[in-house]
Amino acid sequence: MPNHQRVVVIGGGVSGLATAYLLARDAGPEVEIVLLEASDRLGGKILTQDVAGHPVDMGPDALLVRLPAMRALLEDLDLTTAIVAPGASGAFIWSRARLRPLPPSTLFGIPQKLLPLLRSGLLSPLGVARAALDLVLPRTRTGEDPSVGELVRPRFGSEVFERLVDPMLGGVHAGRADDLSAQSSVPEIAALARRSRSIYLGSRSMRRGSTSSGPALVTLEGGLSRLVDTLVSRLDTCEVRLGAAVTGLRRVSESQDVAGVDAASTDATGYLVELFDGTELAADTVVLATPAFVTADLLARVAPDAAVAAREVPYADVASLTLVYPRDAVTHGLDGTGFLVPPEEGLLLVGCSWLPAKWPHLTDPSSVLIRAMVGRHGDDRFASMDDDALVDQVHRELVQTMGMSAPPTSAHVQRWPRAMPQYTVGHRRRLERIDHALTDVPGIHVTGAAFGGVGIASCVARAQRTAAALTTDVDSAVASSKGPA
Numbered sequence: 001m002p003n004h005q006r007v008v009v010i011g012g013g014v015s016g017l018a019t020a021y022l023l024a025r026d027a028g029p030e031v032e033i034v035l036l037e038a039s040d041r042l043g044g045k046i047l048t049q050d051v052a053g054h055p056v057d058m059g060p061d062a063l064l065v066r067l068p069a070m071r072a073l074l075e076d077l078d079l080t081t082a083i084v085a086p087g088a089s090g091a092f093i094w095s096r097a098r099l100r101p102l103p104p105s106t107l108f109g110i111p112q113k114l115l116p117l118l119r120s121g122l123l124s125p126l127g128v129a130r131a132a133l134d135l136v137l138p139r140t141r142t143g144e145d146p147s148v149g150e151l152v153r154p155r156f157g158s159e160v161f162e163r164l165v166d167p168m169l170g171g172v173h174a175g176r177a178d179d180l181s182a183q184s185s186v187p188e189i190a191a192l193a194r195r196s197r198s199i200y201l202g203s204r205s206m207r208r209g210s211t212s213s214g215p216a217l218v219t220l221e222g223g224l225s226r227l228v229d230t231l232v233s234r235l236d237t238c239e240v241r242l243g244a245a246v247t248g249l250r251r252v253s254e255s256q257d258v259a260g261v262d263a264a265s266t267d268a269t270g271y272l273v274e275l276f277d278g279t280e281l282a283a284d285t286v287v288l289a290t291p292a293f294v295t296a297d298l299l300a301r302v303a304p305d306a307a308v309a310a311r312e313v314p315y316a317d318v319a320s321l322t323l324v325y326p327r328d329a330v331t332h333g334l335d336g337t338g339f340l341v342p343p344e345e346g347l348l349l350v351g352c353s354w355l356p357a358k359w360p361h362l363t364d365p366s367s368v369l370i371r372a373m374v375g376r377h378g379d380d381r382f383a384s385m386d387d388d389a390l391v392d393q394v395h396r397e398l399v400q401t402m403g404m405s406a407p408p409t410s411a412h413v414q415r416w417p418r419a420m421p422q423y424t425v426g427h428r429r430r431l432e433r434i435d436h437a438l439t440d441v442p443g444i445h446v447t448g449a450a451f452g453g454v455g456i457a458s459c460v461a462r463a464q465r466t467a468a469a470l471t472t473d474v475d476s477a478v479a480s481s482k483g484p485a
């Protein structure tokens with residue numbers, strides 16, 4: 001076995017880029033890294049574009065900076081000075097013909113204080129009284145992997161569920177709380193329910209014990225593509241290929257002849273990465289940082305059981321619209337970051353960000369940028385509308401919710417088909433099946449938003465674990481190739 005190892009990373013979203021960067025940083029010079037990206041750009045769902053002269057994010061626009069892996073990456077990339085904190089706090093929920101303040105102190109919509117809940121008018125007095133029952137109800141017995149609905153409804157009642165928790169999970173996961181697994185989508189709440197008879201009391205004591213300070217969600221000056229650009233600028237020792245769609249993976253063993261292939265280590269057990277143009281690339285180790293349905297296709301021959309489990313992860317189609325309104329058209333005070341819409345309201349809108357209030361660097365003297373999100377699991381009505389019809393409908397809903405008095409002067413529509421993985425009930429078992437199947441296939445690593453957390457910070461945390469595992473594997477492969485000292 002030669003003392004040279006080739007790692008091929010498939011997928012140039014933040015998961016693939018962060019894995020490649022951390023591996024390049026930590027592994028020795030014996031490691032050659034090749035990153036293959038199908039499209040003609042890097043960043044995947046992270047995409048900042050110019051709208052009316054401002055850098056607006058079309059995909060994610062906020063980083064959960066409290067997650068240590070995210071914070072560490074920003075520090076490592078010298079990006080902490082580029083952090084922009086939200087300019088407003090608080091948000092609203094569209095409910096029963098009004099924008100009502102989201103009560104402060106909620107954990108994914110679970111109230112941590114009852115008085116602000118009552119004052120917000122979001123729930124009826126009866127709904128607040130029903131929520132308070134959590135304090136006295138005996139512990140709720142659920143199955144091993146309850147949905148968020150199964151956990152929350154019996155404790156807090158249907159108003160908390162429908163007007164707070166469901167819209168919150170629509171905003172974060174583009175999902176429905178009756179389908180999503182509590183332990184996979186809101187592990188904090190699942191843990192509280194296990195630990196404490198009353199989720200309300202448990203979450204209050206967790207809040208008291210919290211030492212975190214500063215905003216949890218931030219962005220970067222110039223938009224989140226800056227994170228991508230900075231990661232890419234640090235990949236100078238890696239080979240990055242764009243327009244390089246991978247179509248399959250094959251395992252090769254020591255006895256197999258892979259002559260004629262662009263091989264790194266043809267005498268070792270490894271893989272052949274098949275590309276769309278019919279060429280193949282030999283790899284000692286492969287990292288799949290692709291959406292689960294692509295990962296499933298690529299694993300089909302090397303780990304069929306893992307492929308079956310990966311294919312079971314459902315996805316939601318979503319779209320973001322950035323609407324530029326003349327300043328005079330916006331009569332609303334924009335005294336928060338925006339609003340969420342419960343599915344029961346029947347709107348196309350899932351959420352709306354008031355960009356100048358949310359991110360101060362997106363303030364414009366003559367116009368107001370509004371970002372609308374549409375689409376959630378089970379509601380892809382928007383997908384059959386063309387861009388003009390979609391903008392028109394969203395504008396009408398903004399007239400209804402915010403009182404816009406004139407149409408937008410321009411609009412940018414970004415569609416994201418099959419974009420948001422749904423951690424539905426059974427997700428953890430699916431991950432266990434993938435891990436189990438991959439124990440028989442050394443040198444294959446699976447990472448990305450479909451598996452260990454949907455947000456960028458979770459992708460970075462998983463990339464960190466993947467890179468650490470790879471570094472160990474590669475170091476021991478190199479050490480064994482050198483033989484006993």
Ligand SMILES: Cc1cc2nc3c(=O)[nH]c(=O)nc-3n(C[C@H](O)[C@H](O)[C@H](O)COP(=O)(O)OP(=O)(O)OC[C@H]3O[C@@H](n4cnc5c(N)ncnc54)[C@H](O)[C@@H]3O)c2cc1C
Nearest residue numbers: 011013014015038044045059060061062246448449455456
């Ligand atoms: C509209 C929207 C808003 C969001 N808002 C937030 C937010 O505010 N905060 C947050 O933290 N998260 C947010 N998210 C989630 C976050 O954007 C994603 O979870 C994260 O960017 C996923 O990164 P990834 O690298 O795992 O996957 P992706 O970004 O999907 O990257 C996968 C890459 O693999 C490539 N690829 C696919 N097939 C192949 C192939 N066969 N060969 C080679 N390459 C291939 C793709 O082209 C892509 O570049 C949002 C997502 C969306 C869609």
